[in-house]
Amino acid sequence: MVVVAAERVTFRYADVPVLRAVDLRVEPASVTVVTGTNGSGKSTLLHLLAGLATPDEGHIRRRAGARVALLPQRTSDIDALPLTVLDSVRIGRFTPGRLLRRLTRTDHAAVASAMEQLGIAHLARRRLRELSGGQRQRTLLAQTLVQDADVYLLDEPTAALDVRSRQRVHELLVERSRAGAAVVLASHDQAEVSLADRSLDLPAHA
Ligand SMILES: Nc1ncnc2c1ncn2[C@@H]1O[C@H](COP(=O)(O)OP(=O)(O)OP(=O)(O)O)[C@@H](O)[C@H]1O
Numbered sequence: 001m002v003v004v005a006a007e008r009v010t011f012r013y014a015d016v017p018v019l020r021a022v023d024l025r026v027e028p029a030s031v032t033v034v035t036g037t038n039g040s041g042k043s044t045l046l047h048l049l050a051g052l053a054t055p056d057e058g059h060i061r062r063r064a065g066a067r068v069a070l071l072p073q074r075t076s077d078i079d080a081l082p083l084t085v086l087d088s089v090r091i092g093r094f095t096p097g098r099l100l101r102r103l104t105r106t107d108h109a110a111v112a113s114a115m116e117q118l119g120i121a122h123l124a125r126r127r128l129r130e131l132s133g134g135q136r137q138r139t140l141l142a143q144t145l146v147q148d149a150d151v152y153l154l155d156e157p158t159a160a161l162d163v164r165s166r167q168r169v170h171e172l173l174v175e176r177s178r179a180g181a182a183v184v185l186a187s188h189d190q191a192e193v194s195l196a197d198r199s200l201d202l203p204a205h206a
Contacts, residue, residue: 003028003066003151003182004049008058011044018044021058024200026151031177032184033193036202042186043073045202046153049184069149073156073186075140079129085139086124089115092146114142117172119165133160141169151182158192170195 004026011019018041026032026049034042047053048060050070062068069092078088092114093107103111115121118138123131128139137160144152154173158166174195177183185192193199 001028001063002026002061003063004068004184005061006045006049006055006058007061009045009048009055009060010057011041011048011053011055013044019048019055019202022200022202024049025198026182026184027197028150028182029177029180030182030197031173031195032182033196033199034184034186034202035188035190035193035199037204038188040202040204042202043155046070046072046155046184046186049151050153063150066151067147067149068151068153069144069147070153071140071144071155071157078140081128083128084124085115085120085126085128085131085135086111088128088139089120089142089146092143110146111142114146117168118142118145119168134162134165137161138165138169145172145176149181151184152176153184155186156188157185158187158189 002025006022006024009019009022022045034045036042048055050068089111090103093103093111095101118141120135120138120142123135128136141157158169161169173183
C-alpha cells in the first residue's frame, strides 16, 4: 500500500530538465530520505508529491483522502506577516477555508506539545522575523508536525539546526513514522540516510 508515489516522473522548468523518469513509492509508517547535490531536484520532487506542480511525463499518485503536510525550503514570504511563534504553530491546526475557526482544546494541546518537543515554548511571544535561523526552522517544523497528516514532506528540515536539535528532530520524525505516518525528507546529509527505511539519490544532472 502506498500513500503517495511518483511513477516515471519527468519534470523540466521551461527547457531546464530537472527530473527524469523518477520512481518513488512512499508507504505508511516509513521514513524516506531523498538525497542529491544542489540542484538535483529534491525540492522539485517534494513539490510534485505535494501536488504543487504537475509532472511533464509520468504520474503522481496519492491515496484518496491522504492528508499531506509540506515544509518548504523557502519560507521567507511568511516573514512579511506580523506573526508570533505561537501564531505560526497554531496556523498548522487551521482548517483550509475556515481559517478563523475557534481552536479546540485538542488543537491547543497539540500546539503546546509540538512547541515543547521542539524546544520553542519559551519563544511563544517572539515575532517570527526576530528569530535565529535554527529557532525559525524549529518553529516552522512545529507548524508542519502539528498538522494531522498522513504524509509529511520536509525539505531539509534540519539544515539550520545544531547537533542536539537535529537529533531531537530525528527522534520526532522516527516517532511520527512509528505512529503510522509517512515521512519524506530531502537532505544533503548522508548521515540522515541512516534514518531511512528507503532512500532515493537523485543524479546531479537529469
Ligand atoms: N522556479 C524555477 N524556475 C526555473 N528553474 C528552477 C526553479 N526552481 C528550481 N529551478 C532549477 O531546477 C533545478 C532543481 O532545483 P531544486 O530546488 O529542485 O533542487 P534541490 O535538489 O532541492 O537543490 P538544493 O539542494 O540546492 O536545495 C535547479 O537547477 C534549479 O536551478
